[in-house]
Amino acid sequence: MKKFLIVGLGNIGDNYQNTRHNIGFTILDELAKNKELNFENEKLGAVSKFRFKGRTFVLLKPSTYMNLSGKSIKYWLTKENIPLENLLIICDDLNLPFGSIRVKAKGSDGGHNGLKDVNAILQTQKYARFRFGVGAEFSKGKQCNFVLGDWSSDELKLLPERLTKATELIISFGLAGLNNTMNAFNGK
Secondary structure (H helix, E strand, O other): OEEEEEEEOOOOOHHHOOEHHHHHHHHHHHHHHHOOOOOEEEOOEEEEEEEEOOEEEEEEEEOOOHHHHHHHHHHHHHHOOOOHHHEEEEEEEOOOOOOOEEEEOOOOOOOOHHHHHHHHHHOOOOOEEEEEEOOOOOOOOOHHHHHOOEOOHHHHHHHHHHHHHHHHHHHHHHHHOHHHHHHHHOOO
16 A cells, blocks of 8 residues: 655644645645544654555645744655655645745755655755745745735735645646646646
């Protein structure tokens, strides 16, 4: 049976719950809701698992805070004996318009501190990442306030459809593979 580790990057705590930076957590919460799953607090993160069409999906929301996510990811890859090619990390991206999807097989951290830590801990940039566009509607020097801010009312209206697309992408990653998922979802 193939296993996949799907990691949503975010920060723990109620004050971060509905922020742009926590889109990774939000997407995993949506998938868990659709599959009627609960997350259990375990070592270094909240974890939920489900099986679908011969695949096991391990959903992880690291409890190490965004900028120290690598430790949690490495622990769960090892614990669940999941190969690096079956890892998908979900994060926010300021360089993409709101709701845009970009899946890549590898790449730099692009200035994202969560990915920077993952790269350092895993000692590679060769893992799949799913970047969810949050836009860049902020004035100079206000980037931190923007990503840690709540969604606008316009974004909230569009978010449910984008979350549905994001959960479909995760299932596609497990069933159809990375290349087919990139072809089907990038730019959608």
